[in-house]
Amino acid sequence: xxxxxxxxxxxxxxxxxxxxxxxxxxxxxxxxxxxxxxxxxxxxxxxxxxxxxxxxxxxxxxxxxxxxxxxxxxxxxxxxxxxxxxxxxxxxxxxxxxxxxxxxxxxxxxxxxxxxxxxxxxxxxxxxxxxxxxxxxxxxxxxxxxxxxxxxxxxxxxxxxxxxxxxxxxxxxxxxxxxxxxxxxxxxxxxxxxxxxxxxxxxxxxxxxxxxxxxxxxxxxxxxxxxx
Amino acid sequence: xxxxxxxxxxxxxxxxxxxxxxxxxxxxxxxxxxxxxxxxxxxxxxxxxxxxxxxxxxxxxxxxxxxxxxxxxxxxxxxxxxxxxxxxxxxxxxxxxxxxxxxxxxxxxxxxxxxxxxxxxxxxxxxxxxxxxxxxxxxxxxxxxxxxxxxxxxxxxxxxxxxxxxxxxxxxxxxxxxxxxxxxxxxxxxxxxxxxxxxxxxxxxxxxxxxxxxxxxxxxxxxxxx
Numbered sequence: 001x002x003x004x005x006x007x008x009x010x011x012x013x014x015x016x017x018x019x020x021x022x023x024x025x026x027x028x029x030x031x032x033x034x035x036x037x038x039x040x041x042x043x044x045x046x047x048x049x050x051x052x053x054x055x056x057x058x059x060x061x062x063x064x065x066x067x068x069x070x071x072x073x074x075x076x077x078x079x080x081x082x083x084x085x086x087x088x089x090x091x092x093x094x095x096x097x098x099x100x101x102x103x104x105x106x107x108x109x110x111x112x113x114x115x116x117x118x119x120x121x122x123x124x125x126x127x128x129x130x131x132x133x134x135x136x137x138x139x140x141x142x143x144x145x146x147x148x149x150x151x152x153x154x155x156x157x158x159x160x161x162x163x164x165x166x167x168x169x170x171x172x173x174x175x176x177x178x179x180x181x182x183x184x185x186x187x188x189x190x191x192x193x194x195x196x197x198x199x200x201x202x203x204x205x206x207x208x209x210x211x212x213x214x215x216x217x218x219x220x221x222x223x224x225x226x227x228x
Numbered sequence: 229x230x231x232x233x234x235x236x237x238x239x240x241x242x243x244x245x246x247x248x249x250x251x252x253x254x255x256x257x258x259x260x261x262x263x264x265x266x267x268x269x270x271x272x273x274x275x276x277x278x279x280x281x282x283x284x285x286x287x288x289x290x291x292x293x294x295x296x297x298x299x300x301x302x303x304x305x306x307x308x309x310x311x312x313x314x315x316x317x318x319x320x321x322x323x324x325x326x327x328x329x330x331x332x333x334x335x336x337x338x339x340x341x342x343x344x345x346x347x348x349x350x351x352x353x354x355x356x357x358x359x360x361x362x363x364x365x366x367x368x369x370x371x372x373x374x375x376x377x378x379x380x381x382x383x384x385x386x387x388x389x390x391x392x393x394x395x396x397x398x399x400x401x402x403x404x405x406x407x408x409x410x411x412x413x414x415x416x417x418x419x420x421x422x423x424x425x426x427x428x429x430x431x432x433x434x435x436x437x438x439x440x441x442x443x444x445x446x447x448x449x450x451x452x453x454x
Contacts, residue, residue, distance in 0.1 A: 077384065080391040082405060083424035086412040090420060125410035168305035170397060175307070176412060179255035184316055186313050189398060201311030205304045213302045 013195035041166045046107035052113035060121025061143050069118035074110035085176040109162040118178035120154025160215035167208045177210035244418035262403025266389040273332025280307025281340035298334035306395045324396035332385040343374030379442040390431040
């Protein structure tokens with residue numbers, strides 16, 4: 001392929017693909033895939049938070065398990081998402097529809113949540129924690145009224161990293177037969193249709209950037225607590 | 229008496245020594261391709277990231293846009309990144325390398341820039357007072373002091389590249405990812421598990437090697453601690 005001409009044509013063709021309403025309807029259409037992607041991301045983010053945050057908050061409060069909480073992110077990075085998806089697909093979980101996708105998504109969203117929340121809890125000024133104990137607060141009060149509010153920016157940062165990671169993993173899940181916007185890309189490859197591949201990729205990229213943007217806006221709008 | 233083919237391959241077991249011996253060449257080829265893809269990507273990424281970070285450090289106004297661009301690039305999922313490059317590179321190894329370069333680049337620029345920014349102002353002033361020009365200051369003071377942060381970025385970039393290269397299987401250049409992909413389509417458990425484990429092994433070995441390199445090239449950090 002030479003530069004210039006074909007590239008521009010492909011972009012125009014991808015635009016035509018995106019603006020053709022036939023591509024948005026039906027079970028393999030954009031709306032259905034977009035809904036799948038959104039549901040997968042949100043459901044798995046909620047599950048991951050329910051698993052990771054209590055563990056991170058308790059470990060952070062007690063100051064235990066730091067090596068585990070910090071290193072789990074590095075371990076997560078070394079393990080290819082694609083490999084985990086395929087491995088899960090070949091286990092009995094694979095027979096259960098979106099099972100492998102959900103499990104893989106949660107597995108890859110937990111490490112950043114755990115690490116960031118734990119680090120956030122440990123970075124709370126020790127003097128403040130000691131002062132709250134001196135005021136006679138119980139452990140539970142210290143956790144909820146002092147440590148968690150002060151650690152909130154780091155906790156939310158972890159949620160944001162996890163959300164972006166979830167969008168990316170849900171895309172790769174399409175390679176292993178999972179639903180979501182990635183399917184538009186894989187279907188495009190199977191049809192040898194470069195415009196569809198590019199159109200799918202644009203949709204995925206915009207979706208990911210929107211998720212990132214939502215967190216960016218939420219961070220700006222959030223009330224500033226304990227500004228130093 | 230002929231034995232029926234009742235080895236672990238026929239039973240499609242996860243762990244299979246027979247697979248390792250009979251498919252040794254396929255595995256070695258895949259490992260070779262995986263190493264080439266990742267090494268090339270990280271090296272190109274590094275060659276681009278150092279000047280970018282230095283320029284962003286020198287001209288303060290450039291830092292904002294550079295960091296914003298790296299955030300955007302890093303947010304785009306790997307499958308979409310490879311797909312967006314398809315019109316430019318076609319179904320080629322260059323496509324996978326280009327995609328991985330973009331990811332390595334973002335991680336490296338952020339870390340090198342952070343390292344350069346962490347050089348204490350007094351150190352810079354001391355060097356200037358000793359008559360160091362801007363180039364000599366950069367090469368002999370600022371860059372060496374930024375090495376630990378840069379090496380941390382290099383380790384993350386390398387480990388990520390090893391892992392992300394598997395997605396290159398979508399265009400047929402995914403190194404071990406190719407074996408995982410074909411193993412998935414044929415439900416070949418031993419192949420998928422072996423290739424996956426090899427991927428993690430490559431990532432861990434690369435990480436340890438870079439840690440060793442860092443230990444060798446930053447002797448002053450050890451001297452300070454001793």
